[in-house]
Amino acid sequence: MRKKEIFIFILVFLFLSLVGIIILDIEIEMKESTNYSTYNNGKNGTRVLYRLAKEMGFKVGRYEKSARFLPDGVTMVAISPRINIINGSLERKYLLDWIERGNTLILIGSKELLIGNNYKILEGQEEYAKVFSYFGDNRMYNMGNGKVIYLDNYRRYTNDSIKNLDPGVAFIHALQVSSNEMILFNEFYHGLGREMPLLDVIGFTGRIILAQLMLAIIIYIFIKSRRFGKPAVVYKIIKREENENLYALSNIYMKAKANSMVLEIVYEKFKNELAGFLGYKGREINYDEVFNEAQKNPLFKGMNIKELAGNCEQYIKNNINDKRKMESLYIKLEEIRRVIRR
Structure with missing residues (x-):
């Protein structure tokens, strides 16, 4: 489907370019005659x-x-x-x-x-x-x-x-x-x-106002198209994995109020990925040691992995029901997972 969209885009671009060339050629011919x-x-x-x-x-x-x-x-x-x-x-x-x-x-x-x-x-x-x-x-x-x-x-x-x-x-x-x-x-x-060219009619001040309006519209469209947690739309929905996951978590929270359980699943997956990344294998893994090792790794500099792990465990243990806090923890976990996946 992606190839089809690219093909359609190329066809439209070539068509518009051809129309522009024809119009320009007619204009030049008219001037010269x-x-x-x-x-x-x-x-x-x-x-x-x-x-x-x-x-x-x-x-x-x-x-x-x-x-x-x-x-x-x-x-x-x-x-x-x-x-x-x-x-x-x-x-x-x-x-x-x-x-x-x-x-x-x-x-x-x-x-x-x-x-x-x-x-x-x-x-x-x-x-x-x-x-x-x-x-x-x-x-x-x-x-x-x-x-x-x-x-x-x-x-x-x-x-x-x-x-x-x-x-x-x-x-x-x-x-x-x-x-x-x-x-x-x-x-x-x-x-x-x-x-009566439009830009000449509205004058210098009018051009500045027009440029500001166009800039404001572009910024508004950009903000609306980049809302966090909502997939971007071009010809169809383009799914960004981390946003789709968070969007799904939000839906689960709204319907089942089970966000501590969801965070627990994500946190366990995070621990396994981090341990594997740092070379820890087997069933009996000391995750305190894993977090200490990760804290020293320059790839995770400034990410405060030990503190994040403690906050996640406290949230799960106490069965806290706070959507914003859960989303904040999830985003931080995803940032570390992106470093691991590189």
Whole structure:
């Protein structure tokens, strides 16, 4: 039965691993096939910009969450963002707040002149400066303490088109003007990533509370599963010999009140095992001598065998009816028996 359970466990583990690999493979394939994504190595991908920024000495990364969670002190690059995502009311609010706090957005958008109609973040922004005029209708808007650098015609910045050099030069100039060492390429605006990650929503304090709750649950489950005298349960009852014996003793005590007799049986078995372990044979064994010899043996150091034997004999002789004391004596006898069985 044990082999069957191990086999089932291995099958479940392999199945879950296979599912995880398939899901990961699908996710990677989706990222690599998304147009204007920095994961994409194809003609319509923009991985070349990611590599270019890295080669120029900037610290680069990808960002796959809402603007609500953007860190400060970074420049974010958004290449041909999906209009329905970047123009969402909440997303627009969080993005504008982030820019006005002193951060920079490099927005590589369409070539149409109606910029404010296409990207609501720039709606009503009449004042701007022409930048990198040698290549395209590129603009810089000051917004609060931050700025938006707008580069027109995102099709010029793909892996296939940027070999013309001019768009690459304009992009590097934009990074330099942004004055931030850390550059994040936004993939959330391509439909990748998650809008509201749970750990980000609950914040640092919430994570600590969640970790404490999980730890408390684990400890509670561990304590409940390790109650002394009760067998552990995994797929079936796993019998631990000493616990099963004590559990049986407890039942006998509850039903027959005969614990002194039970202890006597266990004690006699203990004496025989100890005598045999120390090399005493025959019917006429002087157990006082056995206990004295055991007391000197370093294997039983600190176990006070003579005192334990005296307590057991007194309990049996006086027919004491004390469950806790009987269990205490039994546990000590079992500790010595475990040393003998090694």
